Amino acid sequence: MCSQKDTTKDAILKSLKVIRMFDWLLDLYVLDFFVDDHWAKLPLSWQECFENMTPQDLGDILSGNPTSHVLPLSFLSLAKSVEVLSLPRKTKYEKSKKVINNNEDSCASHPKLKNLFLKHVKLKKRHEISLMAEVVSSVALESNCNAVIDFGSGLGHLVRVLAYKNNLHVAGIECQSQLTEEARKLDLQLEYTASKHLPENIIASLHRPIHFNMTLTCNEQLHQLKLPEEMKTYGLVGLHPCGDLGPLLIKHFINCKQVKYICVVGCCFMKLTCEGKETGYPLSNYVKGLDSKLSYVSREIACHAIEIYLERLRKDNYDDLKVHAYRAALERILVEHDPKLKHAPVRNIKHSNAMTFQQYSTLALERLNIPVVDVARGESDLLQWRRVVTLYTLRLVLAPVVETVVLLDRVLYVLEHGLSCEIHPVFDPKLSPRNHIIVGKRT
Structure with a gap:
C-alpha cells in the first residue's frame, strides 16, 4: 500500500509531465496575443475546431458538459489529464452548526x-x-x-x-x-x-x-x-x-x-x-x-478564478469578456508606438467592460502619460475578440494542475x-x- 508521501510524489511527477507537454500553451501570455500572433501557434486542428465556437461552447467544455463539437484528441487528452490529476476544488467541508459556547454570557452565544x-x-x-x-x-x-x-x-x-x-x-x-x-x-x-x-x-x-x-x-x-x-x-x-x-x-x-x-x-x-x-x-x-x-x-x-470566468463564458456576454481583448489590442498599439512600452503597467481601469475601446485606450494612454495615438488598429484587432477569449480559456484549462503542483x-x-x-x-x-x-x- 502506497504511503501518503509516495502518492503525493506520484501526483506531482505526473502533473509536471503534463505541464512540460503544454508549456508552449501556458506561456502564450494573452497580453501579447496580437503582438506575437498567438493564434498561429495553436495546432492547426485546434485552430479549426475552436475558430467558430461561442463563449457558451467554451464554457461547456471547460465545465465538462456535453458538446456537439468534435474536439481534437490532443485537447481531450489534456482536459482529462487535468481533471484526474488536479486537486478537487469543490468543497465538501460543512460549517459546524454546533454552538461554541452555550452560555449566553459570551461573545459567541449572546x-x-x-x-x-x-x-x-x-x-x-x-x-x-x-x-x-x-x-x-x-x-x-x-x-x-x-x-x-x-x-x-x-x-x-x-x-x-x-x-x-x-x-x-x-x-x-x-x-x-x-x-x-x-x-x-x-x-x-x-x-x-x-x-x-x-x-x-x-x-x-x-x-x-x-x-x-x-x-x-x-x-x-x-x-x-x-x-x-x-x-x-x-x-x-x-x-x-x-x-x-x-x-x-x-x-x-x-x-x-x-x-x-x-x-x-x-x-x-x-x-x-x-x-x-x-x-x-x-x-x-x-x-x-x-x-x-x-x-x-x-x-x-494558476491564480485566476476559473469558476467565475466559466459563468461569464456561459452567459455569452461580450461586455464581460472583452477586457482581455482590449488590453491585448492596446498592447500592439503601445509596442508599435514605442517598443520600450512592452508590458507597460496599466492600472486596473474600473468599469472597463462598459467602455468602448476608444474610451478604454484614451484612459489607459492618459495613465501612461502618452500623447494621443491612432487606435484604429486596435478597433480592427478587436474583430478577433473571440480568438482572445478562446486562447485565455485554453490556458485556463491547465491552471488547476499548475496550482496542484x-x-x-x-x-x-x-x-x-x-x-x-x-x-x-x-x-x-x-x-x-x-x-x-x-x-x-x-x-
Whole structure:
C-alpha cells in the first residue's frame, strides 16, 4: 500500500509531465496575443475546431458538459489529464452548526451579539473568516494548543473571531501600520458593544488580540516576538499570504518546535521566488530534483478564478469578456508606438467592460502619460475578440494542475520532515478561488 508521501510524489511527477507537454500553451501570455500572433501557434486542428465556437461552447467544455463539437484528441487528452490529476476544488467541508459556547454570557452565544463579528467585513471575507476560524479552532483543540499567530492579519477580522468568539490567545502580524492601528480600534469597538450586553467579569476575561506591526522577511524575526507566557507554544495561520510569505510560514513550522500546527491558504503564486538558495517554489527535495520549472505566466494563470470566468463564458456576454481583448489590442498599439512600452503597467481601469475601446485606450494612454495615438488598429484587432477569449480559456484549462503542483510541493515538504500534513478545499471557489487549506500538525 502506497504511503501518503509516495502518492503525493506520484501526483506531482505526473502533473509536471503534463505541464512540460503544454508549456508552449501556458506561456502564450494573452497580453501579447496580437503582438506575437498567438493564434498561429495553436495546432492547426485546434485552430479549426475552436475558430467558430461561442463563449457558451467554451464554457461547456471547460465545465465538462456535453458538446456537439468534435474536439481534437490532443485537447481531450489534456482536459482529462487535468481533471484526474488536479486537486478537487469543490468543497465538501460543512460549517459546524454546533454552538461554541452555550452560555449566553459570551461573545459567541449572546443573541444580541450575533452580528458582532460582521461589521466592516465584506461577504467574501465573512465566508473565508468563518470557515478558517472553525478549521483553526478544531486543529488547535486537536493539537492541545490554544494560541495562534495570524500573519497578514490586516484589519484583524480573523484574529477577533479567534480571540473573542473562539477563546484562543491570538496575535496578529501586519506590515502596514495603518491597518494595525485600525485593527486595535476595531477591537475596542467590539469590546464596547459587547460590554452593553455582557457582565463586567466576562468582559474582563476576554482574550484581547495582540497586534504586531512588522514586515516578515525571515524566520529569525519570529523568535524575537515578545509573546506572553500563554503563547509559549502556538499555531500559525496564513489566510492568503502573498508570494513567499506562505512558504516562509511553512518553513518556520518545520524548524520551530514551539509551533504545534499550521493552517495556510496560498495566494499570488506568480510572486514566488523560484531561483536561488531560499526559494518559495520548489520547497521539497523531491521536486527540486525534477524538471519542475514553472514560468511566471504559468503561475499567474494558476491564480485566476476559473469558476467565475466559466459563468461569464456561459452567459455569452461580450461586455464581460472583452477586457482581455482590449488590453491585448492596446498592447500592439503601445509596442508599435514605442517598443520600450512592452508590458507597460496599466492600472486596473474600473468599469472597463462598459467602455468602448476608444474610451478604454484614451484612459489607459492618459495613465501612461502618452500623447494621443491612432487606435484604429486596435478597433480592427478587436474583430478577433473571440480568438482572445478562446486562447485565455485554453490556458485556463491547465491552471488547476499548475496550482496542484505548487500546493502539493508544500505538502510534500512537510511530509519529508516527518510531520503530518493534509490539504482540503474548504472555501466556496466562486467566492474564494484559492480555496485549499494546508493543515500541518506536530504530534
